[in-house]
Amino acid sequence: MTAASAGPEWARRRTYAIISHPDAGKTTLTETLLLEAGAIRLAGQVRARGQNRRTRSDWMKIERERGISVSASVMTYDYRGLLFNLLDTPGHEDFSEDTYRTLTAADCAIMVLDAAKGVEPRTLKLVEVCRLRDIPIITFINKMDREAMEVTDLLDDIQDKLALDAAPMQWPCGSGQRFRGVADLKRDSFILYRRPGADDEETEPSERFDLTSNSITSALSAEELNEVREGAEVARELCAPFIDQSFREGHLTPVYFGSALRRFGVRELLDAIAEIAPGPQPQAASGPSDALEPGGKEVAGFVFKVQANMDPNHRDRVAFVRLVSGAFRRGMKLKTDSGKQLTVANPILFFASDREIADEAFAGDVMGVPNHGVLRVGDTLSESGKWRVSGIPNFAPEILRRARLKDPLKAKHLKKALESLAEEGVTQLFRLQTGGEFVIGAVGALQIDVMAQRVADEYGIEVVFEPCPFETARWIRGDAAKLDAFIDRHKTAIAEDIDGALVFLAKSAWEVSYSQEKWPDVTFDTTRERA
Ligand code: G4P
Numbered sequence: 350m351t352a353a354s355a356g357p358e359w360a361r362r363r364t365y366a367i368i369s370h371p372d373a374g375k376t377t378l379t380e381t382l383l384l385e386a387g388a389i390r391l392a393g394q395v396r397a398r399g400q401n402r403r404t405r406s407d408w409m410k411i412e413r414e415r416g417i418s419v420s421a422s423v424m425t426y427d428y429r430g431l432l433f434n435l436l437d438t439p440g441h442e443d444f445s446e447d448t449y450r451t452l453t454a455a456d457c458a459i460m461v462l463d464a465a466k467g468v469e470p471r472t473l474k475l476v477e478v479c480r481l482r483d484i485p486i487i488t489f490i491n492k493m494d495r496e497a498m499e500v501t502d503l504l505d506d507i508q509d510k511l512a513l514d515a516a517p518m519q520w521p522c523g524s525g526q527r528f529r530g531v532a533d534l535k536r537d538s539f540i541l542y543r544r545p546g547a548d549d550e551e552t553e554p555s556e557r558f559d560l561t562s563n564s565i566t567s568a569l570s571a572e573e574l575n576e577v578r579e580g581a582e583v584a585r586e587l588c589a590p591f592i593d594q595s596f597r598e599g600h601l602t603p604v605y606f607g608s609a610l611r612r613f614g615v616r617e618l619l620d621a622i623a624e625i626a627p628g629p630q631p632q633a634a635s636g637p638s639d640a641l642e643p644g645g646k647e648v649a650g651f652v653f654k655v656q657a658n659m660d661p662n663h664r665d666r667v668a669f670v671r672l673v674s675g676a677f678r679r680g681m682k683l684k685t686d687s688g689k690q691l692t693v694a695n696p697i698l699f700f701a702s703d704r705e706i707a708d709e710a711f712a713g714d715v716m717g718v719p720n721h722g723v724l725r726v727g728d729t730l731s732e733s734g735k736w737r738v739s740g741i742p743n744f745a746p747e748i749l750r751r752a753r754l755k756d757p758l759k760a761k762h763l764k765k766a767l768e769s770l771a772e773e774g775v776t777q778l779f780r781l782q783t784g785g786e787f788v789i790g791a792v793g794a795l796q797i798d799v800m801a802q803r804v805a806d807e808y809g810i811e812v813v814f815e816p817c818p819f820e821t822a823r824w825i826r827g828d829a830a831k832l833d834a835f836i837d838r839h840k841t842a843i844a845e846d847i848d849g850a851l852v853f854l855a856k857s858a859w860e861v862s863y864s865q866e867k868w869p870d871v872t873f874d875t876t877r878e879r880a
Pocket of ligand 1: 370374376378440493494608609
């Protein structure tokens, strides 16, 4: 079955990311999506972690030569004549600002919820980030093979906590031991769940029954059939109907059910991505006009992630560039918006089963561009160098630490090291206006440890990142006189970021709201785009 095979290359791209609270099943779903699409064969390829993952990716020439691990940041595979680019959004302890920023490179997000838990805190945060660009969200309610919340409660939870209309595309029959499958509300059919036997490595392909024909009675008991029909009735009468435009504008989420572990409902999810997820959209930008069109002539893209070298003897980095316009050819000369020129000789594309040097790439694609530190997160690359993509912000950190040097004579070196590492965009660097101390900010705790390790390994400086009185940060702006008055009253909490923008370091989220109330003429931003 082909969803789209004619038309321009860029229109075949579906670039998406999976968002979830830890343990909802993102890794398992990633793996089963790739298995189901035929992109990988053996279970366990994506799950390989740590040393294992590094060993596996060793064969990749670029990694061997430069010691850069670029595994799993994006995975590309074919499905129904389309090219899916699945972006990795690191979770768990490797959660970082990269996780948020990756969402700026996606055209659609799959939100995975644990059927027993509904919307959890990290999901909420990630959906907030999707909202910045109103990217459409498809919901997959996972772990239906375990006891789940009531379907209506799950839908209400999405509606209440995320302010998103929830449109069920399916209605499950039971959960846990009683899980029988899901009704496909659009096709009026029932997809039967076959419980795998204890020794089954794989589940069999699911069977579909016409809900209006007699054959359904061979699959479901009268009571179960009743439950399904009542569910379908509730969905029709009481739930939001699926409206494509609302979905595309980010106001409504279609809801699917399944079990990633049992590979149930995963093919239907793939089909949903193929059928309703949008392809590359025009990207807001400043330059010759105010948007870059995916079908445009000029090649342009932006850097949303920079991965540093794991080998301290090399300063090479890989910049992940999301193309937004034009047809890229290997060897092209591109310019950053700050005028730096770069010949892209060995861009990498990331096929799920392979990694290859890209000869061509199109809007929607993500390519890895090896460079010597020229490219920064947020940079726009284009043929003319005249474009600047908007909407790639820095995010207010949730963890702040003060940098304390063991050898105070190394202050200059430390500044250079911290600045250079902050340019990769993993942590942020703030310098207090009073006293000049460095405070680093991150959204995930691991980033702080990584930073300390890298300052030691790559720059030979021993630094301790210790707790400081501040808990969060907001960029501040506003009328000059009002802003000066605010700064004057909060001298010891005002810092500058790496670009010199003013930042208010607050002791708590409460202090932020209090300050907002008391200083209505000052704007406190949770994100900032480079000027
Ligand atoms: P994450 O990436 O979102 O953190 O979640 P991950 O896929 O690692 O899944 C978290 C746990 O939930 C794993 O169990 C996984 O096997 C389980 N899981 C995922 N999907 C399903 C599902 O559809 N049904 C059921 N019953 N379980 C599911 P674990 O015991 O923590 O890890 P493991 O020992 O299985 O690797």
